[in-house]
Amino acid sequence: MQTQDLKVNAIAVRAVPYGESDMIVTLVGVDTGRVTATARGCLKRGAKLRYAAEPFNFGDYVLAGRNGRYIITECSQIDSFSGITADIDAYYAGCLILEALSKLSGEPSPETFMCALRALKALAYDNADANCALRDFLLGAICSEGNSLDFANCNSCRCKLTDAAYFSDSDGIVCQSCATTGVIPIDGDVRAFLAGEREDIPKVIKLRANILLLELVHNMIGIHISADYLTEQL
Numbered sequence: 001m002q003t004q005d006l007k008v009n010a011i012a013v014r015a016v017p018y019g020e021s022d023m024i025v026t027l028v029g030v031d032t033g034r035v036t037a038t039a040r041g042c043l044k045r046g047a048k049l050r051y052a053a054e055p056f057n058f059g060d061y062v063l064a065g066r067n068g069r070y071i072i073t074e075c076s077q078i079d080s081f082s083g084i085t086a087d088i089d090a091y092y093a094g095c096l097i098l099e100a101l102s103k104l105s106g107e108p109s110p111e112t113f114m115c116a117l118r119a120l121k122a123l124a125y126d127n128a129d130a131n132c133a134l135r136d137f138l139l140g141a142i143c144s145e146g147n148s149l150d151f152a153n154c155n156s157c158r159c160k161l162t163d164a165a166y167f168s169d170s171d172g173i174v175c176q177s178c179a180t181t182g183v184i185p186i187d188g189d190v191r192a193f194l195a196g197e198r199e200d201i202p203k204v205i206k207l208r209a210n211i212l213l214l215e216l217v218h219n220m221i222g223i224h225i226s227a228d229y230l231t232e233q234l
Contacts, residue, residue, distance in 0.1 A: 006063040013098040023053040033108040037070035056081045083124035090123040092229040093130040111144035131206035138213045151195035163188040
């Protein structure tokens with residue numbers, strides 16, 4: 001059976017060594033979702049496609065193969081987001097975005113893909129606050145998956161939230177009056193950051209807010225995304 005080329009506009013989200021000189025690369029494509037391919041010989045000195053196997057690489061990939069087994073034969077790089085590696089906080093946030101993108105994109109999800117691109121560009125080129133960029137990506141990804149979280153208004157009585165709030169599996173973000181048993185409490189500073197009302201707050205609060213968002217992603221979508229990058233900064 002002949003191989004067939006697959007053209008993928010994709011971000012490399014993960015790469016692990018295979019054998020003496022190959023890498024197994026996980027790509028997330030805007031139209032294909034998650035795809036795995038081998039970058040043959042890319043660990044050899046002077047390998048032409050070494051960059052194509054680097055996490056954060058965004059490009060037009062050409063894959064040869066069949067039945068889900070592919071080899072990277074070409075890659076036209078669009079962006080490397082190299083600025084992310086210059087700042088440790090941006091790098092941590094970027095790595096978490098790649099992990100989330102991989103786990104959320106088993107099927108094609110153009111909206112989630114575009115959320116990731118915007119966040120990576122903000123981290124690499126706009127000197128964006130790492131935790132703000134991560135927050136915006138996670139909220140956008142949740143929305144892309146068919147859910148929404150409004151941290152400014154109670155989802156039950158629609159009152160304006162001004163302090164603490166609560167998360168309910170059935171009702172979303174609610175005020176104290178509408179909270180029932182088994183809710184997750186959200187303190188006032190965390191809620192205000194997630195609502196976009198306050199960004200001039202200590203880093204530790206931003207970290208706690210994004211850790212909470214990862215917990216809510218797990219509750220709402222059933223996907224676990226590691227918070228280790230964030231908790232080790234607390």
